[in-house]
Amino acid sequence: MILYELIDFDILRVIWWVLLGVLLIGFSLTDGFDMGAAALLPFVGKTDVERRVVINTVGPVWEGNQVWFILGGGAIFAAWPPLYAVSFSGFYLAMFAVLAALILRPVGFKYRSKRDSQSWRNGWDWALFVGGAAPALLFGVAVGNVLLGVPFHLTEDLMPMYDGSFYMKFLGLLRPFAILSGLVSLSMLVMHGAAWLTLKTEGAVQLRARTLGTYAGIVAAVTYALAGLWLAVGVDGFHLVGEVAANGPSNPLYNEVARGGSWLAAYGERPWIVIAPIMGFVGIAMAVLGLRAGREVSTLLWSKLSIAGIISSVGLTMFPFILPSTVDPDSSLTVWDASSSHQTLFVMLVMAVFFMPIILAYTAWVYKVLWGKVTEDEITGSGHSY
Amino acid sequence: MNIDVVELSRLQFAMTAMYHFLFVPLTLGLSILVAIMETVYVMTNRPIWRQMTKFWGSLFGINFVLGVATGITMEFQFGMNWSYYSHYVGDIFGAPLAIEGLMAFFLEATFVGLFFFGWDKLSKPAHMIVAWLVALGSNFSALWILIANGWMQNPVGAEFNPETMRMEMTSFFDVVFNEVAQAKFVHTVSAGYVTASVFVIGVSAWYLLKGRHMELARRSIAVGSAFGLAASLSVVVLGDESGYSASHTQKMKLASIEAMWETQEAPAHFTLVGIPDREARETHYAVEIPWVMGLIGTRSLTTEIPGINDLVAEAEQKIRSGLVAYDALMTIRAERADTPAEVRATFEEHSADLGFAFLLKRYVEDPRNATEADIVKAANDTVPGVGPLFWAFRLMVGLGFSYIAVMAYFAVTANLRGMRFPRPALWLAVIIIPTPWIAAELGWFVSEYGRQPWTVDGVLPTALSVSHLSVGDLLITLAGFVAFYTVLFIIEMGLMIKYIRKGPTEDVEETEIWMARHEERLQAAGPEGLASPAE
Structure with missing residues (x-):
């Protein structure tokens, strides 16, 4: 059966590169507001019942939202195995920190209000803060490192090797540009969380969320602009040298890569991609104005647009690179040499095309059922609230 | 190659996977039991069944959250600790993991929130459907994970590509319909059903002993034991199917489990107990039953099982x-x-x-x-540790068979003998609550330890599969996981026990009013009516 040859290998690779972006964006749009709301928790909720309101806005949906993260991991494994192998072992201790934070978060949501003790609840509130803020920051740090390039190389057997030890695997990731990227993602998701709380809460909590969200939006716009400037003047780009077989076998060592020039050269080659950063800035601006004016639904949508724009801008700027290597540029992973086989990409595409619409449909239905404000009365009067 | 890194990576995987599987079996089974209870509620409209759904549902929720949380580790650990494995077989192994997310995990995770928060927002049948979708999602999830694991045991539908230095998929169909995967799937979910049944019966028995929540407890035992009886039969039958498929797919694992050093003339005998001695390559003090091994392993009297x-x-x-x-x-x-x-x-x-x-x-x-x-x-x-496999397998099988007896006893007493349980039987039900978890972990031990020295049988050795990490890296994460998981376990157990002690807290008044009326009606119907209070 050669059904999979219906779609050319290179086209499948581009489709899966787009789907990788879709998953990252899907994750940031949904789980992003969970993380943002959790990071805001100690500041927008002053009393226990206010904090419970915040938690209950995400209470019914965090489990589904988190699947975007799990699915992202699974899809990278299935469609981009070298990326899965290199990045997670390379960012080893940072990944561990992210996992610990992400494990803490669901447990916090579920267990916090199961005991009446004030110290129990305060402890979980801070756990939730860490569980929201730490991954939001670290995901951005990771993206910053990807743009800078990562010190790995592949052996002849394609075994990923890392230069440097403990230092490189955690503290070494905290390079200034990467930290700036981390601030972009943290402030962007805090703004998104604030937009979510504006929609789902009322009164004092909503007012504080609107104020803090405005600040976060301004920080996001400034840091995003600074990161763009830094990319223009202070970060080396990567580019493929010579002929590239877009249909070739997935062996990164077959392609030659050089470091130098600027990532932003991509905007000269493909001017249309400027739409992504424009979406980012316009989205933030409109979301900030919406937060100030107290608009609810449209603010959340603008915030979503900004996130989609910012994440797309990274991918479009780097295309076709996925994970460049600083120590051995030829080991760099690109769209043309780091994918699964032709057949696996095809099978996975069929699965994704079949299931994604179903998932989106029932997710939309669940959000519709849960539509409306979470109020203090509702929580205190019900046995199943968090 | 650093053997310490290999051993520490194995230890970490074993620890985090076994920890994850403390929560999975109960999720698999309790999700279905809760959905059954809610179905009875929707069909009969009796508030007691809604109370049962909510009560067992709340315990399900406490358990479910840790299953989800520890599952995150599993999804990413292959890349973190087993990067050469991820590169070498990701083309095949990654696909079922991703499909699990698409088909199963999204389903259960999206609807589980609605299950808890949707009581006042949904119609009764709609809420019942939500409960079934959660159960369906959990069980589909197990299907795809076992397809992935089954491929590690029996790597079909793939071949090596010298250009990319990895295994690549040749037939998705073969990967999905791998006989090992299918047998393991049914065996594993059935084990989850038994676990949940033992849990529900045990907790209910404790209420009966304390004289609390009698109505809820009796009905729960009736549902749990019927479900558990079917499941315990299924576990044993599909366990046998796994053994049969191992006789032609994983001969070394089977021979090691049975401590069969030499090839015997067919049909081989079964060693019931004994002390395997790896140095001498013989089993001391063996108690043997003629023919049985040949029959189980090959379903024939003439096929040899290699030693x-x-x-x-x-x-x-x-x-x-x-x-x-x-x-x-x-x-x-x-x-x-x-x-x-x-x-x-x-x-x-x-x-x-x-x-x-x-x-x-x-x-x-x-x-x-x-x-x-x-x-x-x-x-x-290529010979795995014979002694531990031999004993782990026998303990698992012994426990597996014992559940058939336990479930049969409770099902018969609940349905035919008017729920008259003697106190020792109730105490037994309470005491055996932890044992299905032991059986399940032993099962995974036999499956995974028995596959050594391979991560993918005959394809990729475990020692070659690891990431390029230092012992220090692994010690940090190992210590982190031990500390973190221990704290979470204590918290989880504390909440579980707290909520079991507290008993059902919702709809209490409504249920009591209905119960009183119901009792009256039963009294009016005479002693015959009381014979089956489980309805």
């Missing part, structure tokens, strides 16, 4: 054949398109044994430089 010694000799042959493949692979890699056709032909002929040449990497950098002594050592490495 460990013969399998080691076979492995030695495969290592030599694998070396031929390895040598050809090195030529292909250097010459690429210019490779002579006969070298390619040689590679094709021997490539199935390539993994066996990799076993030598433990002793020499380039397998082609291996000495005779290295080859003998590598061949001997």
Whole structure:
């Protein structure tokens, strides 16, 4: 059966590169507001019942939202195995920190209000803060490192090797540009969380969320602009040298890569991609104005647009690179040499095309059922609230 | 290759996977039991069944959240600790994991929130459907995970690609309908159903002993024991199916589980108990039952089951054949398109044994430089730890059979003998609550430890699968997981016990009013009416 040859290998690779972006964006749009709301928790909720309101806005949906993260991991494994192998072992201790934070978060949501003790609840509130803020920051740090390039190389057997030890695997990731990227993602998701709380809460909590969200939006716009400037003047780009077989076998060592020039050269080659950063800035601006004016639904949508724009801008700027290597540029992973086989990409595409619409449909239905404000009365009067 | 890193990575995987599986079986079974209870509620409109749904649902929720949280670790651990494995087999192994997310995990996770928060927002039938979707999602999830695991045991539908230095999928159909995966799936979910049944019966028995929530407890026992009886039969039947498939897919695992050192004349006898001795290659004080092993393993009286010694000799042959493949692979890699056709032909002929040449990497950098002594050592490495497998398997099977008796007893007493349980039987039900977890963990131990020294049987050795990490890296994460998981476990157990002690807290008044009316009606119907209070 050669059904999979219906779609050319290179086209499948581009489709899966787009789907990788879709998953990252899907994750940031949904789980992003969970993380943002959790990071805001100690500041927008002053009393226990206010904090419970915040938690209950995400209470019914965090489990589904988190699947975007799990699915992202699974899809990278299935469609981009070298990326899965290199990045997670390379960012080893940072990944561990992210996992610990992400494990803490669901447990916090579920267990916090199961005991009446004030110290129990305060402890979980801070756990939730860490569980929201730490991954939001670290995901951005990771993206910053990807743009800078990562010190790995592949052996002849394609075994990923890392230069440097403990230092490189955690503290070494905290390079200034990467930290700036981390601030972009943290402030962007805090703004998104604030937009979510504006929609789902009322009164004092909503007012504080609107104020803090405005600040976060301004920080996001400034840091995003600074990161763009830094990319223009202070970060080396990567580019493929010579002929590239877009249909070739997935062996990164077959392609030659050089470091130098600027990532932003991509905007000269493909001017249309400027739409992504424009979406980012316009989205933030409109979301900030919406937060100030107290608009609810449209603010959340603008915030979503900004996130989609910012994440797309990274991918479009780097295309076709996925994970460049600083120590051995030829080991760099690109769209043309780091994918699964032709057949696996095809099978996975069929699965994704079949299931994604179903998932989106029932997710939309669940959000519709849960539509409306979470109020203090509702929580205190019900046995199943968090 | 750093053996300490290999051993620490194995320890970490075993620890985090077994910890994850403390929560999974209860999720698999309790999700269905809760959905059944809610279905009864929707059909009969009796508030007691809604109370049961909510009560067991709240325990389900406490358990579910840790299953989800610890599952995150599993999804990413392959890349973190097993990066060569991820590269080498990701083309096949990644697909079921991703499909699990698409088809199953999204379903259960999206609807589980609505299950808890949707009581006042949904109609009764809609809420019931939500409960079934959660159960369906959990069980589909197990399907895809076991397809992934089944492929590690029996790697069908894939071949090695010298250009990309990895295994690539040749048939998705073969991967999905792998006989090992299918048998393991039903065996595993059934084990989850038994776990949930033992849990529900045990907690209910405790209420009966304390004289609390009698109505809820009796009905729960009736549902749990009927469900558990069917599940316990299914566990044993599908366990047998797994054994049968191992006789032709994983001969070494089967021989090790049975401590069968020499090939016997068919039909082989079954060693009930004994003390396996790896040095002497014999089993001391063995109590043997004639014919049984041959019948279980091959379902015939004439097919031989090879013993460990013969399998080691076979492995030695495969290592030599694998070396031929390895040598050809090195030529292909250097010459690429210019490779002579006969070298390619040689590679094709021997490539199935390539993994066996990799076993030598433990002793020499380039397998082609291996000495005779290295080859003998590598061949001997293909024997997993016989003693632990032998005993773990027997304990698991013993527990498995005992649940049939327990479930049958409770099902008969609940349905035919008017719920008149003697106190010792109730105490027994409470005491055995932890045992299905022990059986389930032993099952995974037999499956995974029995596959050593391979991560993918005959394809990729465990020692070669790890990431390029330092012992320090692994010690940090290992210590982190131990500390973190221990705290979470204590918190989870504390909440579980707190909520069990508290008992049902919702709809209490409504249920009591209905109960009183219901009792009246039963009294009016005479003693016959009381014979089946479980309705």
